[in-house]
Structures are given as structure tokens and as C-alpha cells.
Amino acid sequence: MKRQLVLALCLASMTAAAAPATSVAKSADPSNPYQTYTWDAKVYVPFEAATSVTVECPDPAAAKWVGEHFAAWFGANSPKVKAGATGLKPAAGDEAYAATADETGVKIAANTLAGTRWAAYTLRQLAVAKRGTFKTEGRILPKLSIKDRPHLAFRAVHLCCFPETRIQQIERAIRLAALLKFNYAIIEPWGMYKSEKHPWWCWPDAYLTKSEVKRLVAIGKDLGITLVPQINCYGHASSSRGCTIKHSVLDMHPEYEPLFEPAPLAPASSASYLDGWSWCISNPETQRVLRELIAEIHEDFGNPPYFHIGCDEAFGAQTCPECVKTPHAELAVRHFNGLAEFVKSRGARPMMWHDMLLDKSDRRWAGFVKFGGKDAQSILDGLSRDIVICDWQYSYGNMKESRKDWPTMKYFHDKGFSVAGCPWLNFNTMKPMADYIAGIGGFGIVETTWHHLRGHEWEKMYMSAAHAAWGSPVSHGVSFQRSLRLVGHDMKVTDYRDTGYMDYQIPPDWWIDN
Ligand SMILES: [Zn+2]
Structure with missing residues (x-):
């Protein structure tokens, strides 16, 4: 089970069959106490044009980067991206990030553009097409909360x-x-x-x-x-x-x-x-x-x-x-x-x-x-x-x-x-x-x-x-x-x-x- 969780956290897509029925916040590995995650694989939230994505980063280029790349990746179904306060607190470090997805929208917080990119990649890897349509009309994300920071610089x-x-x-x-x-x-x-x-x-x-x-x-x-x-x-x-x-x-x-x-x-x-x-x-x-x-x-x-x-x-x-x-x-x-x-x-x-x-x-x-x-x-x-x-x-x-x-x-x-x-x-x-x-x-x-x-x-x-x-x-x-x-x-x-x-x-x- 843990193996599947980490797979999804850092790098991956997630399937409902592989994920836990209930979520448990925890550190992913003792070697990296800065990495925690929780999600509920039975609760997916919208990740589509009507979804609000808030990016909090001292670098004003970060929200712009996410907006441009979401538009390139998701096209007409891209969520709207704006800079603003999120209430999230990423760990210290240039590449740390925190992200959440729930019914209120998606939030990303990072200390630099670099950390913001990693958060955006994680969300992209976790997003799947909304079900029940012929062609993709939007995406969904598992309800999630992630904090992550690399082990090695x-x-x-x-x-x-x-x-x-x-x-x-x-x-x-x-x-x-x-x-x-x-x-x-x-x-x-x-x-x-x-x-x-x-x-x-x-x-x-x-x-x-x-x-x-x-x-x-x-x-x-x-x-x-x-x-x-x-x-x-x-x-x-x-x-x-x-x-x-x-x-x-x-x-x-x-x-x-x-x-x-x-x-x-x-x-x-x-x-x-x-x-x-x-x-x-x-x-x-x-x-x-x-x-x-x-x-x-x-x-x-x-x-x-x-x-x-x-x-x-x-x-x-x-x-x-x-x-x-x-x-x-x-x-x-x-x-x-x-x-x-x-x-x-x-x-x-x-x-x-x-x-x-x-x-x-x-x-x-x-x-x-x-x-x-x-x-x-x-x-x-x-x-x-x-x-x-x-x-x-x-x-x-x-x-x-x-x-x-x-x-x-x-x-x-x-x-x-x-x-x-x-x-x-x-x-x-x-x-x-x-x-x-x-x-x-x-x-x-x-x-x-x-x-x-x-x-x-x-x-x-x-x-x-x-x-x-x-x-x-x-x-x-x-x-x-x-x-x-x-x-x-x-x-x-x-x-x-x-x-x-x-x-x-x-x-x-x-x-x-x-
Ligand atoms: Zn020689």
C-alpha cells in the first residue's frame, strides 16, 4: 500500500483500485521528514475550466508560469490560475512545495519558481480525464494534501x-x-x-x-x-x-x-x-x-x-x-x-x-x-x-x-x-x-x-x-x-x-x- 502511495505522490498517476479507501497523513519515508501526503481516492474534485487555482510564491513569475503551462497542457479545459494567499506552509528550501485539491479549488505554495514547477508536475501526473464523456471535457484530481521537498539538492x-x-x-x-x-x-x-x-x-x-x-x-x-x-x-x-x-x-x-x-x-x-x-x-x-x-x-x-x-x-x-x-x-x-x-x-x-x-x-x-x-x-x-x-x-x-x-x-x-x-x-x-x-x-x-x-x-x-x-x-x-x-x-x-x-x-x- 505504501509503495502505491509514494508512486502517486512524487511521480505518478493514481488509480482508484490501487489507492486506500481512507486517507492517512504521514511521512512517506523516514529519510525525508519533509514529505507528507494525504488523499482520498474515493473523493475526486474538479480540475477543469471552472476550477480556481491559487499560487502563492514570492516570485511573481510562478503564477504566470503555471497559468501558461496549464493552458498548454489542458487547453480549453485549463483551470484558471491566479496569484494569492493559500494558507499553505511549504517546508524551507528552494524546491519545497505544498499543494491541496478539494471542493474549494486547487492551491499551490512554494518558495521559488522551481518548487512551484514541481507542484504543477505532481498535479499534472495525478489528474485524469473526467469520466463519462466521449472526449475530454475536463479533469479530476483526488482530494489531496501534499508537502514535498527533495532529499538531495x-x-x-x-x-x-x-x-x-x-x-x-x-x-x-x-x-x-x-x-x-x-x-x-x-x-x-x-x-x-x-x-x-x-x-x-x-x-x-x-x-x-x-x-x-x-x-x-x-x-x-x-x-x-x-x-x-x-x-x-x-x-x-x-x-x-x-x-x-x-x-x-x-x-x-x-x-x-x-x-x-x-x-x-x-x-x-x-x-x-x-x-x-x-x-x-x-x-x-x-x-x-x-x-x-x-x-x-x-x-x-x-x-x-x-x-x-x-x-x-x-x-x-x-x-x-x-x-x-x-x-x-x-x-x-x-x-x-x-x-x-x-x-x-x-x-x-x-x-x-x-x-x-x-x-x-x-x-x-x-x-x-x-x-x-x-x-x-x-x-x-x-x-x-x-x-x-x-x-x-x-x-x-x-x-x-x-x-x-x-x-x-x-x-x-x-x-x-x-x-x-x-x-x-x-x-x-x-x-x-x-x-x-x-x-x-x-x-x-x-x-x-x-x-x-x-x-x-x-x-x-x-x-x-x-x-x-x-x-x-x-x-x-x-x-x-x-x-x-x-x-x-x-x-x-x-x-x-x-x-x-x-x-x-x-x-x-x-x-x-x-
Ligand atoms: Zn603523450
């Missing part, structure tokens, strides 16, 4: 723009993340950002053009989700998955070979990862090019307050005759801090992955997947504390396991860094990870999605991370479906592939061989 999804990923899919993922109350989306281009300064640094037909980036950024700004660009400034320099040997630069513009580390003369077992996989960080041209790319893409993204410099999985780094002349830790610290200083000079805070900062042979991190060498601690000790460490825990606690302590996060935290927990498909770990981060005063959570932004995994990644970040027990189900459909309505989709959570229900070539 920084709640991001990490989205990968592969050549195989259509930009419509990225837009859907951004819009859906906002609807599920994530407030940041880190965008990793994978060679799909079309730089004008360095046009060689992308695949042909890169779809993240300046105009498309600015369009997506504007959508995010309106919806309350800030887009943060990422450039891989150490490993992952090929802009392709390592298992493919593809390289966005060396395959088509070999004249830029000096910028990348060559494969070693004595190849390791994973040699296919190594040729050009890492930037050559002793080459001053590398730092210049990366700074110019950072400046260009950061500006296109509207100069957001964060910038992700990647810097993970630099397998076999330091193979060229120049790099080997200098201790790796010295080169790495100079490279990372130089980029961090540059990002700071643009008014943003740098973020980077953590795995080159832990010694993979250190038994304290046994069971965690790491790629750092013996000099990892030297690198970490020399690293700017302005950098937010994104500690990815992709494997540990996978699926059925769970854990309550995260020693690597505590390690970074105790060293003076802000640290974000970054899960992937380890769904069961997200709630305890978020609780742990909140407990140590950590930075936030970054849900990575990689090449799994489709199907049931997409649903579970988004739903598990969203609930964890808002301090609710994790649940899945109808709420994702409804939210995704609302995104499609907002985009006015006409392409079959832009419905549901996979492009095709049957692979297009299936009929040929089967």
Missing part, C-alpha cells in the same frame, strides 16, 4: 548522444527527467557536438548543432532542468565506445594524431582500447584545444554553473615518448587543474569522474571497479578541491544486492571534495546511496544511462533514481508510462518511434530472417 541524469541516438530521443529524455523532478542533465556528446572552432572534432552529421543545443537548453530552462555539457578530457578521447575501435578524429582526420596517445609498442591485452583512447596530456596543444572546446560548448549551453570534464578510464595512458619523460601524477594534476581553473574562470564548477583517483590495487576499494594506478593518491592530493568528484558505482550492488555504506564516497568527502554518487543499472543501490550521500552532506546524485536509454531499463533507471533523490521508496510502474506519454504530448510527436520506450516493438529486419 543536485539530482542529475547523464545522457549520451551517440550517433545511433536520435536527437528526439535525447529531447524526450530531458523532458521526462524534468517531469520526474531531476534538476540537471549532463549531456555527453560522443562526437555529436558540431564545433565550429574545431569542426574535425565530431562525427559526420553531428546533430548537436549550435541551434539544436540552444533549443534543448531553452526547453530545459523552461521546464526547470539545467543542461550541463561534458567533454572527455583524458580517457574516452575517441568519442566512441572502446569495444568498437572507432575514433571520431583519427579515422577521418589523422592529421591531428599528435593530440592523442598512441598504442604502446608492446600491446596490452586490451590494445584495441588504447590507440588514441587518451589525449596526450604533455602536448600543450591538447590543453589549448580542450579549453577552446570547453569555452565553445559551455557558451552554447548558456554558461551553466557546472561543466563535466570526464577524465575517466584512461587505460594505458602515458605511452608517447614525451609523456613518459614526466611522472604521470605530475602530468595528470597539471592537466586536470589547468582545465579546472579554466572552467572556474568561466564562472562554472568543474565535475569529473573519480576512477583515475583511486588505486585499483588498494584493498580498501576491493569489489569496486576502478582504473587508477599506484599514483592515484598523489593525483588526488594535488587535485583542486573545487572539482566535484562523480563517484560511479556501476557494478557494486548490482540488481539484487544493496549496501548502506559507500567507502569511496566517504574517502573523497573526507579529503575535502564534494562528491556525487553515480549509479547505473544497480537499481537497488540508489536509495541507500542517496541516503548515504545525504547523511555525509554530499553533493548529489548522477544517474548514468549510457547505451541503455530504452526499454524497461530506462524506466527503472529513471524511476529508481528519481525516488531515491526525493527520499521516497523506489517503485516502478504506471507512473513512468503516463509521464512518458505526457512528454510525447508536449512534443506533439508524430513519429511512431517517438512513442513508448523503444523505437520498435518488433525489430525492422525481423521479418526478413524469420
Whole structure:
């Protein structure tokens, strides 16, 4: 029963069959005492043109935003929205909100426009069409009272723009993340950002053009989700998955070979990862090019307050005759801090992955997947504390396991860094990870999605991370479906592939061989 209640509170639609016959006000989860709700699933109240919606917020833009978006979402059946006193008292905090719906109308109270948006999303997700008509003639809401506040202040999804990923899919993922109350989306281009300064640094037909980036950024700004660009400034320099040997630069513009580390003369077992996989960080041209790319893409993204410099999985780094002349830790610290200083000079805070900062042979991190060498601690000790460490825990606690302590996060935290927990498909770990981060005063959570932004995994990644970040027990189900459909309505989709959570229900070539 509780599971269904939380499903409906944060993210979801509600069905009468799943909800309780009587309502009980309570905290949704011990981890978040600021979250309470009550509703009566047997009593629905009107949510239609004649309904009065009152918005109370110190920001006068809040009531205007709700009015405009209700009109877009509900059309001629939209309730009337006005600013005014509600008598509701949201918790402290920029993103807290309170909302009620009863026979007198609907009330929203929040401290900022951000909190007001989350309230509006909750009501939109809970509203269903009035019954008994051919077409929608208005909506109804369960009689309800909600107070909500996020568990973590920084709640991001990490989205990968592969050549195989259509930009419509990225837009859907951004819009859906906002609807599920994530407030940041880190965008990793994978060679799909079309730089004008360095046009060689992308695949042909890169779809993240300046105009498309600015369009997506504007959508995010309106919806309350800030887009943060990422450039891989150490490993992952090929802009392709390592298992493919593809390289966005060396395959088509070999004249830029000096910028990348060559494969070693004595190849390791994973040699296919190594040729050009890492930037050559002793080459001053590398730092210049990366700074110019950072400046260009950061500006296109509207100069957001964060910038992700990647810097993970630099397998076999330091193979060229120049790099080997200098201790790796010295080169790495100079490279990372130089980029961090540059990002700071643009008014943003740098973020980077953590795995080159832990010694993979250190038994304290046994069971965690790491790629750092013996000099990892030297690198970490020399690293700017302005950098937010994104500690990815992709494997540990996978699926059925769970854990309550995260020693690597505590390690970074105790060293003076802000640290974000970054899960992937380890769904069961997200709630305890978020609780742990909140407990140590950590930075936030970054849900990575990689090449799994489709199907049931997409649903579970988004739903598990969203609930964890808002301090609710994790649940899945109808709420994702409804939210995704609302995104499609907002985009006015006409392409079959832009419905549901996979492009095709049957692979297009299936009929040929089967
Ligand atoms: Zn080099």
C-alpha cells in the first residue's frame, strides 16, 4: 500500500483500485521528514475550466508560469490560475512545495519558481480525464494534501548522444527527467557536438548543432532542468565506445594524431582500447584545444554553473615518448587543474569522474571497479578541491544486492571534495546511496544511462533514481508510462518511434530472417 502511495505522490498517476479507501497523513519515508501526503481516492474534485487555482510564491513569475503551462497542457479545459494567499506552509528550501485539491479549488505554495514547477508536475501526473464523456471535457484530481521537498539538492541524469541516438530521443529524455523532478542533465556528446572552432572534432552529421543545443537548453530552462555539457578530457578521447575501435578524429582526420596517445609498442591485452583512447596530456596543444572546446560548448549551453570534464578510464595512458619523460601524477594534476581553473574562470564548477583517483590495487576499494594506478593518491592530493568528484558505482550492488555504506564516497568527502554518487543499472543501490550521500552532506546524485536509454531499463533507471533523490521508496510502474506519454504530448510527436520506450516493438529486419 505504501509503495502505491509514494508512486502517486512524487511521480505518478493514481488509480482508484490501487489507492486506500481512507486517507492517512504521514511521512512517506523516514529519510525525508519533509514529505507528507494525504488523499482520498474515493473523493475526486474538479480540475477543469471552472476550477480556481491559487499560487502563492514570492516570485511573481510562478503564477504566470503555471497559468501558461496549464493552458498548454489542458487547453480549453485549463483551470484558471491566479496569484494569492493559500494558507499553505511549504517546508524551507528552494524546491519545497505544498499543494491541496478539494471542493474549494486547487492551491499551490512554494518558495521559488522551481518548487512551484514541481507542484504543477505532481498535479499534472495525478489528474485524469473526467469520466463519462466521449472526449475530454475536463479533469479530476483526488482530494489531496501534499508537502514535498527533495532529499538531495543536485539530482542529475547523464545522457549520451551517440550517433545511433536520435536527437528526439535525447529531447524526450530531458523532458521526462524534468517531469520526474531531476534538476540537471549532463549531456555527453560522443562526437555529436558540431564545433565550429574545431569542426574535425565530431562525427559526420553531428546533430548537436549550435541551434539544436540552444533549443534543448531553452526547453530545459523552461521546464526547470539545467543542461550541463561534458567533454572527455583524458580517457574516452575517441568519442566512441572502446569495444568498437572507432575514433571520431583519427579515422577521418589523422592529421591531428599528435593530440592523442598512441598504442604502446608492446600491446596490452586490451590494445584495441588504447590507440588514441587518451589525449596526450604533455602536448600543450591538447590543453589549448580542450579549453577552446570547453569555452565553445559551455557558451552554447548558456554558461551553466557546472561543466563535466570526464577524465575517466584512461587505460594505458602515458605511452608517447614525451609523456613518459614526466611522472604521470605530475602530468595528470597539471592537466586536470589547468582545465579546472579554466572552467572556474568561466564562472562554472568543474565535475569529473573519480576512477583515475583511486588505486585499483588498494584493498580498501576491493569489489569496486576502478582504473587508477599506484599514483592515484598523489593525483588526488594535488587535485583542486573545487572539482566535484562523480563517484560511479556501476557494478557494486548490482540488481539484487544493496549496501548502506559507500567507502569511496566517504574517502573523497573526507579529503575535502564534494562528491556525487553515480549509479547505473544497480537499481537497488540508489536509495541507500542517496541516503548515504545525504547523511555525509554530499553533493548529489548522477544517474548514468549510457547505451541503455530504452526499454524497461530506462524506466527503472529513471524511476529508481528519481525516488531515491526525493527520499521516497523506489517503485516502478504506471507512473513512468503516463509521464512518458505526457512528454510525447508536449512534443506533439508524430513519429511512431517517438512513442513508448523503444523505437520498435518488433525489430525492422525481423521479418526478413524469420
Ligand atoms: Zn603523450
